[in-house]
Amino acid sequence: MYDYNEYKALIEEHLLDYIPRIDTKAQMLFESMKYSLTSGGKRLRPVLLLAACDFAGGNIYEALPFACAIEYIHTYSLIHDDLPAMDNDDLRRGNPTNHKVFGEDIAILGGDALLNTAMELMFRDFTYQFDNLEKLRRHCRAGLIIAKAAGVNGMIAGQVVDVENSSKVNLQEYVDFIEENKTGALICAPIIAGLSIAGADESIIDAFNVYARCIGKAFQISDDILDMTGSIEELGKTPGKDSQQEKANFAIVNGIEQAKEELHTLTITAIESIEQFETSDKKFFRDLALRLEQRRA
Amino acid sequence: MYDYNEYKALIEEHLLDYIPRIDTKAQMLFESMKYSLTSGGKRLRPVLLLAACDFAGGNIYEALPFACAIEYIHTYSLIHDDLPAMDNDDLRRGNPTNHKVFGEDIAILGGDALLNTAMELMFRDFTYQFDNLEKLRRHCRAGLIIAKAAGVNGMIAGQVVDVENSSKVNLQEYVDFIEENKTGALICAPIIAGLSIAGADESIIDAFNVYARCIGKAFQISDDILDMTGSIEELGKTPGKDSQQEKANFAIVNGIEQAKEELHTLTITAIESIEQFETSDKKFFRDLALRLEQRRA
Numbered sequence: 001m002y003d004y005n006e007y008k009a010l011i012e013e014h015l016l017d018y019i020p021r022i023d024t025k026a027q028m029l030f031e032s033m034k035y036s037l038t039s040g041g042k043r044l045r046p047v048l049l050l051a052a053c054d055f056a057g058g059n060i061y062e063a064l065p066f067a068c069a070i071e072y073i074h075t076y077s078l079i080h081d082d083l084p085a086m087d088n089d090d091l092r093r094g095n096p097t098n099h100k101v102f103g104e105d106i107a108i109l110g111g112d113a114l115l116n117t118a119m120e121l122m123f124r125d126f127t128y129q130f131d132n133l134e135k136l137r138r139h140c141r142a143g144l145i146i147a148k149a150a151g152v153n154g155m156i157a158g159q160v161v162d163v164e165n166s167s168k169v170n171l172q173e174y175v176d177f178i179e180e181n182k183t184g185a186l187i188c189a190p191i192i193a194g195l196s197i198a199g200a201d202e203s204i205i206d207a208f209n210v211y212a213r214c215i216g217k218a219f220q221i222s223d224d225i226l227d228m229t230g231s232i233e234e235l236g237k238t239p240g241k242d243s244q245q246e247k248a249n250f251a252i253v254n255g256i257e258q259a260k261e262e263l264h265t266l267t268i269t270a271i272e273s274i275e276q277f278e279t280s281d282k283k284f285f286r287d288l289a290l291r292l293e294q295r296r297a
Numbered sequence: 298m299y300d301y302n303e304y305k306a307l308i309e310e311h312l313l314d315y316i317p318r319i320d321t322k323a324q325m326l327f328e329s330m331k332y333s334l335t336s337g338g339k340r341l342r343p344v345l346l347l348a349a350c351d352f353a354g355g356n357i358y359e360a361l362p363f364a365c366a367i368e369y370i371h372t373y374s375l376i377h378d379d380l381p382a383m384d385n386d387d388l389r390r391g392n393p394t395n396h397k398v399f400g401e402d403i404a405i406l407g408g409d410a411l412l413n414t415a416m417e418l419m420f421r422d423f424t425y426q427f428d429n430l431e432k433l434r435r436h437c438r439a440g441l442i443i444a445k446a447a448g449v450n451g452m453i454a455g456q457v458v459d460v461e462n463s464s465k466v467n468l469q470e471y472v473d474f475i476e477e478n479k480t481g482a483l484i485c486a487p488i489i490a491g492l493s494i495a496g497a498d499e500s501i502i503d504a505f506n507v508y509a510r511c512i513g514k515a516f517q518i519s520d521d522i523l524d525m526t527g528s529i530e531e532l533g534k535t536p537g538k539d540s541q542q543e544k545a546n547f548a549i550v551n552g553i554e555q556a557k558e559e560l561h562t563l564t565i566t567a568i569e570s571i572e573q574f575e576t577s578d579k580k581f582f583r584d585l586a587l588r589l590e591q592r593r594a
Contacts (some may be wrong), residue, residue, distance in 0.1 A: 019449070026454040028461055034447075080409060085401030104382030105460045108405065111451045112377060112412065119416040124439045126423065126528040133430060141424045147417040152316070152330075156410045157323040163402045164325055177322050198434050270493075 001054050001284050004291075007047040010060070010171060011067055012038075018068045020094050022276070032102045032110030036075050040093040042235070044219070046071045049190035049197075052208065060199025062135075065125045066142050069118035070190050073150045076114035077159070077186075086163065087241060094236035095232050100185045115150075115277035134199070142193035146236070149189030158182025162247065175248050183223065184216030207273055211285060219290055221263045224251035226297070234297050267293040298581050301588075304344040307357070307378035308364055309335075315365050315418045329399045329407030329482035329592065330414070333372050337390040341516070343368045346494075348581050349505065355495025362422045363439050363494060366415035367487050370447045373411035374456070374483075381458065384538060412447075419443070431496070439490035443496045446486030455479025459544065466550035472545050475568050476492070481513030489564045496510075504570055508582060511567035515589055523594070531594050564590040 002010075015037055022030045028274025046067035053063040082089040082097040089097050099107035108113060122143040129136040148154055161174060191212040195205050228251055230239045243248050251259035270289040274282045299307075300301060312334055319327045333539055343364035351361035379386040379394040386394050396404035401467050419440040426433040455478025458471060488509040492502050525548055543588045548556035567586040573580045 022449045023474065025448070025456055025471060026457045026461075029449060029454060029457040042336055076409075081407065085405060101433060107458065108377055108380065108382060108456050109453055109460070112409075113372075113449050115409065115412055115416075116444065116448040116453060119412075120441070120448050122443040123437065123444045124421075127434075128436055130430070130437075133427070136433070137424075137427055140420065140427075143419070144420040144424055147413065149418050152319050152323070152326060156406055156413060157320055160323045160326040160403065160406050163406070174322060176523055177320065215470045229350040297582050 001051065001281070002060075003284070003289065004051075007050045007060075008043045009047045010050065011043050011071065016030035017072060019117055020120070020179075028102065029110060029113055032098060032106045033075075033114055035101060036079050036092075036098050036110065037071070039095045040273055041075075041288055043071060045074050045186060045190045048192060048288075049194040050188065051123055051197045051288075052191045053227055054193030055281060055284070056195045056198035056200035056204060058194070058200075060221075061192055062139075064199045065121050066146065066193055067190070069121050070146055070186065070193070070297075072114040072118040072121075074186060076111040076118075077103055077150075077155060079111040079114070081159065083107060087245070088210075089237060089241070091232070091237045107217070119147075130280055137199070138197050138199055141196045145193045145196060146189050151186040154185035155183075156190075158185065160210070171248070172253055175253050177246075177252060179217055179220040182199055183220040184213065186214035187219055207276065207286075208275035210286060211270045211289075214266045214273065215292055217288070218263050218266040218270065221250045221259050221266070222295055224249040225256060225259050225294075226295075227251070228256060230296065235297065263293055298348065300576070300581070301344055301348075301585065302359075304347045304351075305340045305362070307347065312363055312365055312368060314336040315362060316414055318415070324409060325399065326410055327356065327405055329395060330372075331409055332398060333367070333376050333389075333395050333407065334411075336392045338365060338372075340368060340456070342371050342449065342483055342487045345585075346491040348585075349488045349491030349497075350495045351491075352578060352581070353497035353501060354493050355491070355497075359436075361437075361491055362418050363443065364487070367443055369411040369418075369484065370439050370443070370452075371413040371483060373408040373415075374447075376408040378384035378413070378456065380404060383543070385532055386534060386538070388529070388534050406460055416444075433495050435496050438493045442493060443489045444484050445576055446482040449484035450466050451478055451482075451486075451521045455482065468545070469550055472550050475483065475545075476517040476547060477510075478513055481499050481510065484513035484516055485509035504573065507570035508567045508586075510571045512589055513564045515560050515563040515567065515586070518547045519552045519561070519589060519590070519592055520554050521546040522553060523592075524548070525553060527593065533594065560590055 004216050021101060049067040050060045050063055054060050063073060079098045082092055083099055090100055098110060126139055129139055131297055158178050162182055191208050203270060226235060227239055227242050232238060266290050271286050279296045310462050345365040347357045347360055358587060376382050376395045377391055379554050380396055387397055395407060422436055426436055455475050459475045459479055488505050492505060523532060524536055528534060540549060564586050568583050571582055
């Protein structure tokens, strides 16, 4: 298996390749999509997809369209999330947000275009697999996992409750729902999709389901902690937004110390859930869980 | 074959069935989606998909998920199009626009959710077809046709050029691009997708490609004419928006009379393109072309 930065480099090398050539009259659309796709980021979701596929013995080049599709979906969600009508953010990854550069109209359409391109890319992939029914089956399954995680019982639901949640009572139940859906769903999905593309056994998928849920939640809680403790330089975005907007999150509801404890517990549970696998194979996922706990940005 | 209103009734009966059950915490999301899906409309795109499938001897119940998916995509595009940062419309089909009822944030997310649900619905359909490779092949092809038409070389591209086009020189080339992509693409796609689901011969698809392009363009030109001549009561939306926003469209660039002539020519060409088929079979498509030419809303 590669290390994190090797998967990341592969993704960044091909990230723009799957965007269809766009008529020059609509050039601004491509510029908007490209701007947000190439303005940095950890590439956590596509890296997880490639690594999971690799772990289960799959071909990472076959998984690459799905890895890019999930990064398109993640990127569209950030563009729309930053809009004035939503979180109203001026900075993202240290750069002006998409609507600050291209205007709100193009930012809305650029986001729409990234989601649509993810869909188009996966549909096109299926049509290439008709000579191999087993492969087609795996790819369709991966597509459905990603689509569901991004949708009305995943990321978008989490986003809606997050938006609606402003100024409301800080209920732990709502916070759990937001963390599980808004961020968690799209961190779980690439792991299970990557394993599916590789044709992994159900026992592997079951183990990684636990791992994926834990690191999904851990990632969101570490985000909450950073939102309270990080600086604008470290984060590349404005910290303290949640409390400013009177939003509930795990760290606000339970306090920083309990959030750090929960983060640690989730990290340990994630690592234990993949205990059964060979040390060399699981190293990537073990290291990643530890890195997420320690992240500063 | 059914008549227009019978297909329409079938679609309206099932339009909400394909939206997954949403957690009550995110109930507002479902309300936003439902509001725009059930606030009327001609259902032209899904009707075309069912009729085309029926024409080619396919099973319209198999085509129904795709028909609903294309109506979800059309509806999301209207919600986003009406946003203050876009066309800033208060009325749609005689009712307050989605953001007027639910706020801009939920309108953005409700639109995103409709596009995502369309994708999820088509992916789910594929996974049901694994016992029949030929059927799966047809359905995947239909999905790709719809995804492409909605995307960066279809509807979204047309939308971008339309938005960018404000206050610019009224070039016929730009107008053609907008009409072909913003509206035309998503009127062609359901016809070809419906034929594909039924497994129609290439000769049928070729003939309907001409028909579809003509009525797609005719539909947009009749829209342009109505925007200049219709009343708010007839249209259910504010007329005269294009000229107010200094946008170019075919009727503004060429004048009402030439627009009516072009509309008539397109209608005749559409009807001629399907001349070869039996009178009883092609009746639906012949009547539809004539109806579009005469439409008052």
